[in-house]
Amino acid sequence: MLGLTKQAKIARNKEILRHIYEENLVVAGKRKPQPAAVRRIPAPEKKAPRVRRHASFYFLLVIITAAVAYSALITFWSFPRNEFHRFGDNAASTQVAQTGNSHANVQVASASPVSDPDVLTMDDVIDSVYAQPKPSAPMENATPETINQLQSLVSEDGPSLARLFGLSVNTIVIDPGHGGKDPGAIGHMGTHEADITLEIAKRLRDRLQVYDNYKVLLTRETDEFLSLNERVKYANDNNADIFISIHINYYPGDQLNFVETYYFGPNSDRKVAELAAKENADSHYLYAEFKEMVEKMGDTLKFQESKELAQAVQESLYPQIRKVNKKARNHGIKPGPFVVLLGIDAPSILTEVTSLNNKQEEKRLKSPAYRDKIAAFLEKGIVNYLNKTTNSPGGERNGNGEEKENLAQAKDNEYR
Amino acid sequence: MAMAKKKKTSPKRKTTSTAKKSAASKSSGAARAKPASTIRPTTNILRVGIDLGTSRSAVSASNGKREWVESYVGWPKDFIAEKVLGEPILFGRAALENRLSLDLYRPLEQGVIKESTRNEEAVRELIAHLLDLAEVRESQRIYAVVGVPSESLRANKMAIKRAAQDFVHSLMVVSEPFSAAYGRQVLNNAIIIDMGAGTTDFCIMHGSMPKDDDQRTIVLAGDYIDQKLFSLMKEKYPESDFNMNMVRQYKERFSFVGKPKGKVEVEIPVGGRIMVHDITDEMRKACESVVPAIIENTMELIARFDPEYQSIVRENILLCGGGSQIHGLAKVLEEALQEDGPCTVTVMEDPIFAGADGALALAQDMPEKYWQDLLVEE
Numbered sequence: 001m002l003g004l005t006k007q008a009k010i011a012r013n014k015e016i017l018r019h020i021y022e023e024n025l026v027v028a029g030k031r032k033p034q035p036a037a038v039r040r041i042p043a044p045e046k047k048a049p050r051v052r053r054h055a056s057f058y059f060l061l062v063i064i065t066a067a068v069a070y071s072a073l074i075t076f077w078s079f080p081r082n083e084f085h086r087f088g089d090n091a092a093s094t095q096v097a098q099t100g101n102s103h104a105n106v107q108v109a110s111a112s113p114v115s116d117p118d119v120l121t122m123d124d125v126i127d128s129v130y131a132q133p134k135p136s137a138p139m140e141n142a143t144p145e146t147i148n149q150l151q152s153l154v155s156e157d158g159p160s161l162a163r164l165f166g167l168s169v170n171t172i173v174i175d176p177g178h179g180g181k182d183p184g185a186i187g188h189m190g191t192h193e194a195d196i197t198l199e200i201a202k203r204l205r206d207r208l209q210v211y212d213n214y215k216v217l218l219t220r221e222t223d224e225f226l227s228l229n230e231r232v233k234y235a236n237d238n239n240a241d242i243f244i245s246i247h248i249n250y251y252p253g254d255q256l257n258f259v260e261t262y263y264f265g266p267n268s269d270r271k272v273a274e275l276a277a278k279e280n281a282d283s284h285y286l287y288a289e290f291k292e293m294v295e296k297m298g299d300t301l302k303f304q305e306s307k308e309l310a311q312a313v314q315e316s317l318y319p320q321i322r323k324v325n326k327k328a329r330n331h332g333i334k335p336g337p338f339v340v341l342l343g344i345d346a347p348s349i350l351t352e353v354t355s356l357n358n359k360q361e362e363k364r365l366k367s368p369a370y371r372d373k374i375a376a377f378l379e380k381g382i383v384n385y386l387n388k389t390t391n392s393p394g395g396e397r398n399g400n401g402e403e404k405e406n407l408a409q410a411k412d413n414e415y416r
Numbered sequence: 417m418a419m420a421k422k423k424k425t426s427p428k429r430k431t432t433s434t435a436k437k438s439a440a441s442k443s444s445g446a447a448r449a450k451p452a453s454t455i456r457p458t459t460n461i462l463r464v465g466i467d468l469g470t471s472r473s474a475v476s477a478s479n480g481k482r483e484w485v486e487s488y489v490g491w492p493k494d495f496i497a498e499k500v501l502g503e504p505i506l507f508g509r510a511a512l513e514n515r516l517s518l519d520l521y522r523p524l525e526q527g528v529i530k531e532s533t534r535n536e537e538a539v540r541e542l543i544a545h546l547l548d549l550a551e552v553r554e555s556q557r558i559y560a561v562v563g564v565p566s567e568s569l570r571a572n573k574m575a576i577k578r579a580a581q582d583f584v585h586s587l588m589v590v591s592e593p594f595s596a597a598y599g600r601q602v603l604n605n606a607i608i609i610d611m612g613a614g615t616t617d618f619c620i621m622h623g624s625m626p627k628d629d630d631q632r633t634i635v636l637a638g639d640y641i642d643q644k645l646f647s648l649m650k651e652k653y654p655e656s657d658f659n660m661n662m663v664r665q666y667k668e669r670f671s672f673v674g675k676p677k678g679k680v681e682v683e684i685p686v687g688g689r690i691m692v693h694d695i696t697d698e699m700r701k702a703c704e705s706v707v708p709a710i711i712e713n714t715m716e717l718i719a720r721f722d723p724e725y726q727s728i729v730r731e732n733i734l735l736c737g738g739g740s741q742i743h744g745l746a747k748v749l750e751e752a753l754q755e756d757g758p759c760t761v762t763v764m765e766d767p768i769f770a771g772a773d774g775a776l777a778l779a780q781d782m783p784e785k786y787w788q789d790l791l792v793e794e
Contacts, residue, residue, distance in 0.1 A: 009601075012603065012604075012623055012624070013603075013781065015624060015625070016598070016603070016624065016625050017778070017781055017782055017783070017786070019624070019625035020588060020590055020625065020778065020782075021588070021782070021786040021789070021790070024587075024588040024589060024790055025789065025790065027573045027574070027577055027589060028577065028587075028790055030789065030790070256504065258504065318582070319581075319582035319583075322544070322582055322583065323582075323583075324554075325554075326544075326547075326548065326552065326554060329504050329505060329541075330537070330540070330541075331504070332537070
């Protein structure tokens with residue numbers, strides 16, 4: 001037993017390696033391959049959505065959502081009681097198993113039932129959705145699955161309002177940052193941010209137009225100066241459904257390379273405020289107009305959607321940039337008070353796709369192929385966002401789904 | 417002074433060099449530039465073994481690079497801090513030393529990734545940093561095996577995959593005690609005890625891939641000793657001014673069980689004056705607090721083997737991980753286990769790199785086809 005032959009050891013090691021491989025196939029969510037299996041690239045589940053989204057519609061949506069949440073809760077209360085007891089007991093048992101604390105059961109058993117649900121206010125209802133399920137709640141008999149489903153209706157982590165109502169996108173406005181008398185950041189070798197953002201934007205437009213369903217517009221087609229309020233007006237006049245402003249970072253030194261994406265929303269971070277001040281310099285807005293825009297920040301739908309769009313773009317962009325430039329750092333997504341994000345009625349993001357101060361990156365940015373790659377990364381992020389939107393219950397889907405899936409498959413291959 | 421120095425050379429470089437210096441001084445002489453397996457002469461593929469630990473993380477690469485870093489990740493608290501530090505992120509000792517200017521994260525706790533976006537981000541950055549230390553060339557494809565605490569493998573598989581997949585082309589995740597066993601080819605009739613900071617993992621090796629039943633995890637490990645030592649010191653010296661970070665450093669320098677090599681004396685401020693404190697008894701008590709649980713679990717695992725092979729297993733107990741560096745631990749365990757028959761407990765050579773070396777050995781032995789099947793989707 002101790003003295004295995006060399007062949008036996010090799011066979012044992014092979015078996016161990018195979019086991020690890022198979023375990024990792026499961027972790028990777030891939031099927032156990034047949035002996036001659038070829039890697040299969042999974043196609044995106046759904047393709048391009050199309051339902052219009054109007055700014056004037058948002059307020060109505062919030063009202064409807066509140067009504068849905070309320071009626072869901074009323075339904076929730078009407079579930080039979082013993083189901084919830086079962087859930088409560090399970091939760092308590094889990095706690096005992098983890099902590100070894102037998103008091104957990106006692107706490108659950110001693111909880112008291114609640115009063116008449118009829119006297120509850122809307123606040124109570126919302127609170128009860130956000131709170132952990134309590135044995136004392138009137139919806140004692142809901143199953144854990146039901147509780148999760150209902151909670152997701154109104155929780156931040158649940159589906160967004162847009163998905164809840166199956167909204168989608170028709171017009172995409174791309175904003176190449178800076179231009180004309182405002183070259184933006186200038187690299188060590190003299191590369192202008194405005195030139196790069198324009199070319200990336202054009203390439204992104206060409207890529208998105210292949211999907212047919214979208215009207216894709218650029219705020220500027222040439223090296224011209226546009227004030228920020230002109231950009232905002234352009235997007236709003238054209239009923240933009242999503243707005244993507246493309247920028248390139250610039251930090252002191254020639255090594256740093258940060259990839260980050262901002263979305264519509266308040267932010268007290270000093271660094272973001274400084275960057276916003278810089279990017280807002282040419283806004284040409286009056287104080288009153290600006291104040292009105294800030295008040296729009298309460299817009300839940302726009303906030304949710306902007307964040308999701310930013311997340312999708314950043315998740316596509318950063319890993320790819322990182323593969324090319326090992327020094328690239330992920331500054332993630334964050335809300336920022338940029339004028340272009342505030343003023344536009346639609347979900348909007350401002351993405352700093354890479355950093356021009358990084359000399360290697362500046363060299364790469366001179367190559368059309370690299371600019372096209374960045375456009376492809378942005379495209380992937382936007383498409384992922386759009387697919388997410390349509391994956392909802394009630395989300396609309398294009399008629400020629402199969403054809404679109406093929407296109408998405410081909411696109412997916414291209415990103416690799 | 418420290419800040420003035422940092423302006424001359426970037427803290428990131430300092431992190432690397434600190435890690436190098438520490439590795440040279442703390443691990444054995446053979447620690448540097450000694451890959452676990454034969455370096456493959458090819459190619460544009462870099463195979464990498466990573467040991468992602470609660471306290472320390474290490475990397476061994478097929479280009480011969482071996483580095484470790486303390487598992488701390490810190491982001492400057494604000495723009496001013498970033499300007500002063502000159503880096504957007506710091507790792508390891510450099511992060512710890514500048515912790516007042518940083519949002520500091522130690523992303524693993526009790527063997528699992530703490531649940532928050534920022535902790536997951538910290539794991540991502542840590543992996544990226546380890547790959548930087550491995551000096552990956554830009555054109556190289558990276559095939560990585562990441563060894564993680566057993567508990568993390570159970571609880572955080574997807575999080576680890578997400579954290580690593582941005583930086584590698586193909587990826588596998590394995591349990592850390594197993595990777596250590598594979599690296600040393602101790603795959604049959606053996607027990608591996610991997611004592612880290614968050615957990616002590618036990619793994620039975622019986623000639624095949626260990627299953628869940630063959631692995632066991634307890635949370636009595638380095639962090640537990642730190643807390644115990646802190647409490648004991650606070651009890652003895654209530655007026656003295658020390659923190660958990662200082663206690664951790666004392667443990668790393670002076671930990672022992674059984675007979676001490678000498679008095680353990682440390683300098684701690686009391687009301688602003690530096691005073692020498694004798695913490696010999698406290699250190700022993702804290703370190704010995706984990707011993708009974710280790711003995712109990714080891715005996716239970718021995719009993720799981722076929723009786724015919726139990727005497728062989730008893731001669732084949734290996735200690736690895738940072739905890740194996742507690743002076744006298746192997747001897748105390750051996751003596752305790754010898755009460756039931758002959759027994760040998762051995763500390764693995766170069767324990768800090770045992771996991772990473774093992775992961776690299778796996779990465780190198782893994783057939784190309786397997787890597788191809790596990791390519792990370794971009």
